[in-house]
Amino acid sequence: MNNSKSRSSMRNNPIKVSFASMIGSAVESYDFFIYGTAAATFFGKIFFHTSTPIVGILASFATLAIGFLMRPLGGYLAGHYGDRVGRKAVLLWSLIGMGVATVLIGALPTYEQAGIIAPILLILLRMIQGVGFGAEWGGAVLMACEHSPPERRGFFGAVPQLGIPLGLLLANGAFLLSGSLLEGDWVWRAPFLVSFVMVAVGFFIRMSVDESPEFEAVKASNKIVRQPALEVIRSDWRAILKIIGLRMAETGGYYLTTSFMLSYVVLAQLSTTKQVLIGTMTGSAIGLVSHLAYGALSDKIGRRPIFLFGALFTVLFGIPMFLMINTGAATMVVVAVSMSLLFSHDPIFAVESSWFSEQFPANVRSSGISLGYNGASLVAGLLPIIATALFGVVGWIGPALMFSGLGVISLLCGLSMRETAPAVVNKRAVTTSEHRLRSASSVSNVR
Structure with missing residues (x-):
């Protein structure tokens, strides 16, 4: 009996649950992000028959947007x-779907080998990746948050968010490693194919x-809703729209800083993609450290101040970031990209x-x-395309102002x-209660 209770306690331990959510999120993030790197550096010339570099990049970014x-x-x-x-069943199936699609992308024929069928297959597999990644985040963070005590939900909720920088770290590291060890198509294929091992570990x-x-508890009390998505749209649509706006600085700024910047430094003949990857x-x-720090701090001073700091930094950093890269x-280049992630993306993402x-x-x-979270992707997925087009028309100032504009949207929604x-909520309640008691005492004394 005691051994059974001990095993159950370990399976419900907030640290273990948060770690499990983080590992799975890292695997899915790796799968999703290697596509962004490959789209910016390889897919334009491999899967799309064009002799103009910017057209190939736009086409490959279009497949990125489809995800x-x-x-x-x-x-x-x-x-x-x-x-x-x-939550658990959804997380398992999303991991499997994402993993299968990613490995198959690594095995695809190129345009030279298969003609038009190659980009068609690429688009179909990218669509599956998009569905899998869209299914991942909500379940991962809820498993962490709902297993943790309310007063530490900011910290434990930030743990699965580490999967994003860890996945990106692994994705870019995989391309740097394959670029130094392999040749030809294996440089881009290898990072996709090794996903099989990572998915197995995550599962x-x-x-x-x-x-x-x-x-x-919801299931035990018979409170399961027949159509939960429709119900929440009907009752809380304002909150969903606000979440979409809140994510603009985080997700939009993130893909401008990472995916778009990889192609920008080459198109503008400023540097190599290696510097952006570093x-x-x-x-x-x-x-990996800042997310936990921001999450823990949000338990003490509130989610809102941490979020607003990141949104305000996004507003102010658009032009300086491009001036540094230029x-x-x-x-x-390394400092500008790092600062964007550390002070714009991380404080926002940690408390989401x-x-x-x-x-x-x-x-x-x-x-x-x-x-709410994935609704923002409808806009974010188009931003690298829009940024590339803006650069072609007005130069670097277009993407720079777009970056800051995303921060304005999130700042207003955060407020x-x-x-x-x-x-914070309990402290305000106590303060309000004390204020009311003092007011009542003052009135009594006057009488």
Whole structure:
């Protein structure tokens, strides 16, 4: 009996559950991000028959965008079944779907080998990747948040967010390694093919944890909603729209800093993609610590201040970031990309898991956060294309102002959102109560 309780306690331990969510998220992020790197550096000339570099890059970014456009469908399906069947089952299936699509991309024939069928297959597999990645985030963060005590939800909710910088670190590291060890098509194929091993490890780890206790409570009390996604759209559509706006600085700025910047430094003849990859890896490595720091701090001072700091930095850093990169100096490129990730992306992303999940009741929570989170992808997936087009028309100032404009949108949405961190909310409640007591005492004394 004691051994059974001990095993159950370990399977529900917040640290283990958060770690399992983070590992799975890292695997799916790796799969999703290697496509962005490959699209910016290889796919334009491999899968699209064109002699003009910028046209090839635009075409490959279009396939990148298709993955983003499919993410809301993945979010809808994950939200629906996450609120009806459970968070864990959705996480397992999303991991398998993403892994299979990624490995198959690595085995695709090129345009020279198969003609038009090659980009068609690439697009279909990218669509599957988009659905899988859209299904991932909501379940991963809810497993972490719903297994953790409310007063530490910011910290434990930030743990699965580490999967994003870790996945990006692994993705860029895989391309740097394959570029130095391999030749020809194997340089881009190898990072896709090795995903098989990572998916197997992620699946095994996720199988070792129990279902979310809050979902189990919803099921036990017969509060499961028949159509949770439709219900949350009907009752909380304003919160979903705000979440979409909140994510503009984080997800939009992220892909401008990473995917677009890889092609920008080459098109503008400033530097090599290697410097951007090193900057991205540096920022991602620091992010393994910064996310936890921002998440823990949000438990003490609130989600809102941390988020607003990141949004404001995004507003102010657009032009300085491009000015730094425009010097062409390797150090400046690395520092600019790293700063964008550390001070723009990380504080926002660290608090999204706890802040977003605290906006919805448990029986529609998976649907609410998944729809809002992935709805932003409809815009974010198009931004590298728009940025490339803007650069072609007005130069670097276009993408720079776009970066800052995304920060303005998120800043305004952040100012309109309520604080949810228990330490801050409870402190305000106590302060309000004390103020009312003092006011009542003053009136009594006057009488």
